Amino acid sequence: MKSGYVAVIGKANAGKSTLLNVLVGEKVAIVSPKPQTTRDRILAVLTREEGQIVFVDTPGIYRKRNALTELMMRTTETAARDVDAVLFVADGHEGLSEEDLALMKKYCSLGIPAAVAFTKIDIMPKERIPAEVAKIAEAGIGADVYPVSARRGKNLKALLRGLFELLPEGEKIFGEDVVSDRSEKFMVGELMREKILLKFDKEIPHGVAVVVNRFRKNENGVYEIDLDIVCEKKNHKAILIGKQGQALKEVASFARKDMEKFLGGKVFLTTYVKVREDWRDKTGLMKELGYSDDNA
Numbered sequence: 001m002k003s004g005y006v007a008v009i010g011k012a013n014a015g016k017s018t019l020l021n022v023l024v025g026e027k028v029a030i031v032s033p034k035p036q037t038t039r040d041r042i043l044a045v046l047t048r049e050e051g052q053i054v055f056v057d058t059p060g061i062y063r064k065r066n067a068l069t070e071l072m073m074r075t076t077e078t079a080a081r082d083v084d085a086v087l088f089v090a091d092g093h094e095g096l097s098e099e100d101l102a103l104m105k106k107y108c109s110l111g112i113p114a115a116v117a118f119t120k121i122d123i124m125p126k127e128r129i130p131a132e133v134a135k136i137a138e139a140g141i142g143a144d145v146y147p148v149s150a151r152r153g154k155n156l157k158a159l160l161r162g163l164f165e166l167l168p169e170g171e172k173i174f175g176e177d178v179v180s181d182r183s184e185k186f187m188v189g190e191l192m193r194e195k196i197l198l199k200f201d202k203e204i205p206h207g208v209a210v211v212v213n214r215f216r217k218n219e220n221g222v223y224e225i226d227l228d229i230v231c232e233k234k235n236h237k238a239i240l241i242g243k244q245g246q247a248l249k250e251v252a253s254f255a256r257k258d259m260e261k262f263l264g265g266k267v268f269l270t271t272y273v274k275v276r277e278d279w280r281d282k283t284g285l286m287k288e289l290g291y292s293d294d295n296a
Contacts, residue, residue: 004084
């Protein structure tokens with residue numbers, strides 16, 4: 001039996017979380033087309049007859065802009081140095097950049113076995129694939145490449161076979177019924193943040209944190225959830241709430257439906273919007289909101 005940890009690394013919007021959710025078969029990471037969707041290290045567990053892969057989903061690679069993105073990059077660095085293998089996720093639709101190749105070289109230099117998932121091949125011309133894949137070998141990167149489409153399920157079995165081959169022999173790390181190390185409470189907050197990312201434009205969603213203050217399942221099976229949506233500026237608060245509270249009602253309704261699907265029960269959701277000026281550059285506030293090296 002094979003078992004081990006695989007760090008999932010790639011630039012922002014490469015499709016890491018979508019690929020991970022499909023591989024594991026359940027939603028363990030939120031998804032949106034915007035940068036900074038994944039902020040935390042999340043473990044996603046895949047158990048098969050041949051063994052167990054514990055995927056370490058990491059924040060996408062960004063240029064450091066504030067204390068939060070610096071923390072996110074430290075999280076990725078730490079995760080990549082303490083695993084059995086690395087899975088690079090590269091956006092096939094956008095094509096491989098010099099930054100992608102430099103990232104692969106950087107982590108391959110650590111001597112950790114690696115594979116490359118070349119994603120989104122369902123929305124790129126097929127004739128481009130061989131030339132793009134060849135760039136990896138030409139750059140001297142010793143990793144098998146798997147052109148895949150998470151949304152269409154293309155070539156995922158081959159990718160998993162390749163990943164199992166990279167792992168050492170060993171017993172299961174988690175029980176067979178475990179799919180993530182994150183709690184339902186954590187995922188509820190992430191689902192709210194996902195809907196904010198999808199609904200609002202520009203800088204507003206990137207400056208939002210979600211804090212779940214109350215998460216309780218009553219005897220009748222109904223979940224009571226109270227949470228704060230924390231933003232950085234007063235005008236952002238006004239936009240999040242909207243005219244007569246309409247914007248907040250819409251995003252909360254959107255999130256509640258996904259929460260009920262995820263939890264398998266009815267949800268009574270209460271939301272508040274609060275302002276914490278420039279919290280992404282204040283380590284004390286970041287820690288208060290759940291972002292610190294202790295939680296990475």
